Amino acid sequence: xxxxxxxxxxxxxxxxxxxxxxxxxxxxxxxxxxxxxxxxxxxxxxxxxxxxxxxxxxxxxxxxxxxxxxxxxxxxxxxxxxxxxxxxxxxxxxxxxxxxxxxxxxxxxxxxxxxxxxxxxxxxxxxxxxxxxxxxxxxxxxxxxxxxxxxxxxxxxxxxxxxxxxxxxxxxxxxxxxxxxxxxxxxxxxxxxxxxxxxxxxxxxxxxxxxxxxxxxxxxxxxxxxxxxxxxxxxxxxxxxxxxxxxxxxxxxxxxxxxxxxxxxxxxxxxxxxxxxxxxxxxxxxxxxxxx
Numbered sequence: 001x002x003x004x005x006x007x008x009x010x011x012x013x014x015x016x017x018x019x020x021x022x023x024x025x026x027x028x029x030x031x032x033x034x035x036x037x038x039x040x041x042x043x044x045x046x047x048x049x050x051x052x053x054x055x056x057x058x059x060x061x062x063x064x065x066x067x068x069x070x071x072x073x074x075x076x077x078x079x080x081x082x083x084x085x086x087x088x089x090x091x092x093x094x095x096x097x098x099x100x101x102x103x104x105x106x107x108x109x110x111x112x113x114x115x116x117x118x119x120x121x122x123x124x125x126x127x128x129x130x131x132x133x134x135x136x137x138x139x140x141x142x143x144x145x146x147x148x149x150x151x152x153x154x155x156x157x158x159x160x161x162x163x164x165x166x167x168x169x170x171x172x173x174x175x176x177x178x179x180x181x182x183x184x185x186x187x188x189x190x191x192x193x194x195x196x197x198x199x200x201x202x203x204x205x206x207x208x209x210x211x212x213x214x215x216x217x218x219x220x221x222x223x224x225x226x227x228x229x230x231x232x233x234x235x236x237x238x239x240x241x242x243x244x245x246x247x248x249x250x251x252x253x254x255x256x257x258x259x260x261x262x263x264x265x266x267x268x269x270x271x272x273x274x275x276x277x278x279x280x281x282x283x284x285x286x287x288x289x290x291x292x
Contacts (some may be wrong), residue, residue, distance in 0.1 A: 157183075
């Protein structure tokens with residue numbers, strides 16, 4: 001049973017579109033997921049993706065690609081090229097700065113760009129942990145003749161990903177061939193699915209492309225497809241304490257966000273080695289804000 005369907009807000013970036021389903025007026029979180037963007041598919045040209053250095057606090061970012069590549073750099077000195085099959089988890093904790101850019105040597109081939117970026121709110125008592133970064137490729141894969149799933153975070157279908165989790169979290173990519181089907185575990189407090197290509201249904205109810213379908217808790221359901229499709233499954237532990245969002249900052253404490261805004265304006269965040277020349281200024285009216 002689908003209890004809620006959230007339509008994304010779409011931003012056209014020229015070379016590809018970004019569709020944001022969380023946070024929304026209808027719902028702020030699903031489990032620890034407080035920000036869910038789907039981007040692409042699209043082809044890159046010129047400078048490609050060029051997200052200048054910007055800060056985060058009290059959250060962890062999760063980047064997962066279906067197509068393309070992104071160079072990640074952060075203020076810890078981390079550098080990694082994200083490609084399909086690799087999950088990048090960047091824990092902001094008490095504060096981190098990072099940039100995301102297309103690998104310059106690959107832009108001549110007009111590479112594709114298609115994937116997900118999500119933010120996980122850190123649990124009470126862990127919001128101000130030390131920042132960290134990890135890139136994980138040895139992810140469990142569940143596969144049969146008509147279905148294949150990558151467990152990106154948490155435990156699903158009896159397999160656990162090695163990716164760090166701070167709260168109970170489930171996150172997976174599911175690819176169904178024609179007539180493929182896969183059960184959706186019922187253990188998470190909250191869970192949702194998003195169809196990102198093709199077609200699929202949950203217990204016979206058709207999913208709408210790029211919309212987030214929130215599923216009833218505690219009920220085992222079946223994801224299936226007649227013609228083939230790609231679906232993201234996400235969710236986990238329900239948070240009892242409200243989280244506030246302003247721009248790239250998430251916190252249970254509004255005053256902490258005010259402090260982060262001031263720290264960024266005053267240059268108190270660390271720099272990103274190898275990407276020191278540019279930064280994104282604090283916006284007056286960010287596209288990511290808390291809803292009352």
